[in-house]
Amino acid sequence: AQTVTQSQPEMSVQEAETVTLSCTYDTSENNYYLFWYKQPPSRQMILVIRQEAYKQQNATENRFSVNFQKAAKSFSLKISDSQLGDTAMYFCAFTINQAGTALIFGKGTTLSVSS
Amino acid sequence: DSGVTQTPKHLITATGQRVTLRCSPRSGDLSVYWYQQSLDQGLQFLIQYYNGEERAKGNILERFSAQQFPDLHSELNLSSLELGDSALYFCASSVEAGNYEQYFGPGTRLTVT
Numbered sequence: 001a002q003t004v005t006q007s008q009p010e011m012s013v014q015e016a017e018t019v020t021l022s023c024t025y026d027t028s029e030n031n032y033y034l035f036w037y038k039q040p041p042s043r044q045m046i047l048v049i050r051q052e053a054y055k056q057q058n059a060t061e062n063r064f065s066v067n068f069q070k071a072a073k074s075f076s077l078k079i080s081d082s083q084l085g086d087t088a089m090y091f092c093a094f095t096i097n098q099a100g101t102a103l104i105f106g107k108g109t110t111l112s113v114s115s
Numbered sequence: 116d117s118g119v120t121q122t123p124k125h126l127i128t129a130t131g132q133r134v135t136l137r138c139s140p141r142s143g144d145l146s147v148y149w150y151q152q153s154l155d156q157g158l159q160f161l162i163q164y165y166n167g168e169e170r171a172k173g174n175i176l177e178r179f180s181a182q183q184f185p186d187l188h189s190e191l192n193l194s195s196l197e198l199g200d201s202a203l204y205f206c207a208s209s210v211e212a213g214n215y216e217q218y219f220g221p222g223t224r225l226t227v228t
Contacts, residue, residue, distance in 0.1 A: 033215040045219035095215050102160035
């Protein structure tokens with residue numbers, strides 16, 4: 001069975017600083033996808049970034065980038081130049097490359113950005 | 116705005132009752148997923164439909180059922196409600212059954228009293 005672990009329940013960072021959120025996963029599959037979703041106080045789930053396991057290059061979306069270490073089964077999210085609007089719960093999610101499979105989520109990390 | 120709509124936003128009902136949650140996927144998306152988010156269980160997958168057919172089942176209780184209609188909107192029916200069913204219910208959609216980029220609706224907050 002696949003599992004996703006986020007070991008940091010809470011993190012805090014000052015505006016303009018960089019923060020890294022950790023995620024590890026466990027799977028015997030070789031072809032899968034990883035995601036980071038953001039859930040702000042509004043509770044909306046927002047897709048932040050996606051990484052295909054077959055791609056060696058780390059995904060980047062503006063201030064958000066990932067460090068994907070396939071052998072270590074690690075998928076961390078780096079947020080650069082943190083902004084107050086980044087305050088949210090962040091979920092790491094995993095799914096295998098097979099029709100009929102859904103996202104498996106970690107427990108989430110609450111990130112607080114302060115001025 | 117993800118393009119996925121859910122109604123109602125909030126629902127308060129009593130134990131033993133039945134409710135229906137509605138979801139309209141993004142234009143062009145054929146696949147709909149339902150998730151439950153509760154404080155103790157986190158985000159859990161309930162069920163998936165693709166183009167009107169059930170495609171995958173997760174931790175969905177027998178008291179819960181869902182369907183996807185020809186216009187691709189989906190409904191999640193929750194019956195014999197218990198206090199523990201209080202949660203945020205999300206619908207997500209994707210283009211295909213195997214398209215792994217899922218876009219979430221705003222959720223329905225269900226409170227069972």
